[in-house]
Amino acid sequence: MPAQAGRWGRFSEHQARQLQRQVQAKEERIVELEMENAVLHLRLAQCRGMTGEAGSAAAGLCPRCLEQDPPRRSTPPAAPQLHRRVQVGVQKLKQDIKALRASSLAAFRACWEHLQDGLSAVEAAVQGAQLCHQALLAWQSKVGQLERSLQEADARYQLEKQKRRVLHNRLVELKGNIRVHCRIRPLLPFDKEFGDPASQDSSVPAGVVHAIDDETVLVKCAQPAHPLINKTYNFERVYGPEESQQVVFGDVCPLLTSLIDGYNVCIMAYGQTGCGKSYTMLGPHSKEERIPPWGPHSDLGIMPRAAAELFRLIAENPSRRLQVDLSIVEVYNNNIFDLLAKARGMAASGCRREALTTKDARREVPLLTREPVHSAEDFVALAARSLRLRAELATLVHARSSRSHLIITATLTRGPAAGGSPADQQAERPPLEGRPASGSRGGASCGRAPAGSPGAQQPKEQVHAKLQLVDLAGSECAGVSGVTGSALRETSFINRSLAALADVLGALSERRGHIPYRNSQLTHFLQDVLGGDAKLLVMLCVSPCRKHVAETLRCLGFGARARQVQRGQASGGSPAPRKPR
Template sequence: MLKRGSVMDASSQSKKAAPARVKVGVRLRPYMSQEENKLQNCCVRGLDDQSLEIINWRNQLETMKYQFDAFYGDDSTQQEVYARSVEPVLSHLLDGQNASVFAYGPTGAGKTHTMLGSPEHPGIIPRAVKDLFQMTRSENSSSDHWTFKVTMSYLEIYQEKVLDLLEPKHQDLPIREDQDKNIFIPNLTQKIISSFSDFENYFIPASQNRTVASTKLNDRSSRSHAVLLIKVQKREGFSPFRQFTGKLYLIDLAGSEDNRRTGNQGIRLKESGAINSSLFVLSKVVDALNQGLPRIPYRDSKLTRLLQDSLGGSAHSVMITNIAPGQKYYFDTLTALNFAAKSKQIVNKPFTQESNHMPSFVPIKRQREGKEPSTTAPQPNKKLKSESGEESPKPTESSLSTFLKTEGLDSSVVERLLNLEQMLMKKGLKGIPLPRTPKGERLELKRKVEESQIVIQELMEKQRELEAKALAADSGLDQSPNPGDKCQTPEHDAFQCKVKPLQRSAASCTIQRKQAIVQPLQVQNQNTPVSPLGEIAIFKKERLKKKVPCDGSENEANWGMNINADVVEKTRSNLLHILNTGDLKELKSLHKIGDKKAKLIFGWRKINGPLSKIEDLQEIEGMSAKMVASFIKVNLLSNL
């Protein structure tokens, strides 16, 4: 959950399990050697294996009773705490469900000892990891179609920063949430472990990277929250190739501190503030869950964000609340017990994380080019020669065929799968990239050479066609027309007159060409004929004789355009009418008139009245004669 891996062709599904309440156990720390072991200084008494009472420090006759899932007195052992509270939740990991165990309590109450222990009395973490490997080995020995993969990650939350303890160079890592609402940390180191010795080789050096310091209450006080993640993947070796993924969180929380008693100063005081702040947000999360509020403040702290699955999430959660017996710890003990009483009311909703995928050990082999996939029994005596001249065994039946036959599936299903395999093989030789082997590279190079030869052949055929057309055009241009002649057929139209092909000689050649000249708008004279198709007449100028250099440069035919004077006058009057009566929107619809110029025209018109002619626009500030001429030309052309 801290880091997701991609599985090819996998379809994930979640199976909901029964709701599970957070299990809470309370452990009473024994008196330390430097403390006075006197009954009058004790503020906590155990009633049975589930109940205890706390004595009011003001009135010894007044007590407050609490009942939890388990109570461990000051004479309890590490094995007793583990076997009763933690061991029952480990079996959920092999079913693809998550579990979470975390120690809570004030500073100096024995949380780290409960989680880590000592070489003589190991704590919850080493016992849980050792039993987890024992469970995987026993299940693997009883059933040979399941394989297991176990990984570990280790981090700490120090002053609201996530630090990787396995790779200390990874600092201030973010906490993310995937599309399935699972919490994970990108770039967090994962180590594959296959035995308890592998776990110790990674965990012991990483534990030395955790931030600890000495205070008046504890010589090795934890200054950060430590989180160990153990992820178990259980894969099925046969159809339907199921995979179950379970995650175990083992969390050692830093204790809440009263700076008046710990004597924190400087950096210790800052660390204490960060610890107390995160634990305060943790209590707010518990209150919001118990009250059923619509918003749970998980994001207010890195700790609660990481515990989102453990409190009100999808994990089987166990909280070990550690308390101290002394009277001077009365308020810290009372606060811890109240928090534990509220936490046991939280109900989580575990689910099974299951995915189905095709395993990577069932490959589909590519057959040799031009060979059909073999469906007969292998013949080891017959051999084939490869391209390099070396003899190689004849291709045998594909592993998919063998696998399908051993599975005992329906014959129609097997036939369809084999046909699909054969089709993929045929397409693979054409469209799928060949493998990076010497033979594959030779085939790839050969295929590229063949494609290049086809392209060259096509280009040569096009070149021959162009040369034939050029020769035909050359023979047609030998009889050059007179300048006054007119083209009588569409083949002699001005735009389709052929050009003599490029000559090889250095001498200049003279050919008859038509040059296209774009002239400005001219008002047509009264004697100019008007085209029956419209009031714009396009006429052809006489052909010009020009010498064309032999480098192939050409000029287009000479053309001009005249417009009927009535049409121009009508268009100008419409344009002037818009300038005199149009609003700002209509003025801005004209070409080359933006918002600023439209406002200038509108304001000038209000002061000086309507324009007598379009050229009066020159009197408006910011509009020159050149701009007005361009404005008239563009708008006339657009209206025409």
């Protein structure tokens, strides 16, 4: 408003100066006209004098001369007309001056009124500015109070966050560091093709495996010339044939919170071939070459859902700056093959890896390819590209029987730039001891990867936690699956590795001094998961068919032994004993 008042004042002064210049110009014009009038009066007097002299001369002439040349009648002088014109001009000028003075006075009064209005507006604006300043001071004080309250709330939030982490870990431990869930697949059309009586005869109950409740499985089977089977098994969670993929993942999801908190997590699918392990872990396989290749979203398995949840949790707390690296291997015929190296176009013989045990009793796989992923889509796309290279074979039991154990490992790391303050790092460090140290990164070749490459060794990175998704190959009976030749050899390796896994869990449950991890590349690769401090979830997948009841009982017995494992101090072919929890 002071600026507006200044503009009004400058406008009034400018208009007043213009009016003064106009008045001065009119006055100068009046002076010029008066001088011109005086000149005209002078010329009129001269004309009159000349006219008098001419009259005197004419009076002295003789009559004869006058008769011969009578005197011409003089024309009336123009001086009176000119005088009248001058008077009219002067009067008009006086009227113009009078009108100009009236308009100037009116303009001056209008400017004065505008100036008074501007001054009033400036005063009102100054008063409003003072009120706004007072309000601003009050709001600044309130903002300061809110900032202090926000700092206090943030401090309480960090404290509650640490308490929540501890309580969540205790809850997971109360449920068991090794948790066993059981999922019963529904009867499928191909069960009829293999002559299962439960699927053909309506008088026979549909299936021999039933979910009594959320924690109990009943196996009831009566066959001619066989003893009656009527056994119940209890697990942490039992899913009936009608349970959806979303319900299954709902019980897996809390483990990803433990993963973000810094605990290693492993989810393992175990069971007979054709019982739904790959469906549970990956979803239904589609022949179309698209990403994801496992059918509609509602049928997605644990792996793609876990990838989406993992990156959602990372995005919720970007201050951690966690990075995700992916490695994918298959254990085929008791050999470890790097599927990511295969996906890069290398020969299968050049992608073989071997699990080693370090001096601190930790397992690592040198030269294993790890590729960074930045979203769930990248995670799923990379996994899909590698899974196309997995060994598969059609058998009498399953048209796409997996002939290898698939292990997908997502490693969460925190680089030097993402460490934050020492206090923050200490707050984020999980309370468990014996966490795996940073492993070496391997390139696509069997030699050492060059520095700066995606597979080069990164000694400064800090491993935050690891997520392992394991889709085991299914145990099978050669007489039922009908395999021969090389496929029979694959079946032998599969069954032996699964037997070695059962031996390891049995030794852990009995607290033996020696744990036979090295009896199989599978158990050696999973050594940190089975005997370490990871949160392990075993998903038992069983078939309800009567003809598979023997394999079903074997699978449920495996799960019952796994529930009895209380992991503590143990050693198994390692140079140093493990630290107790």
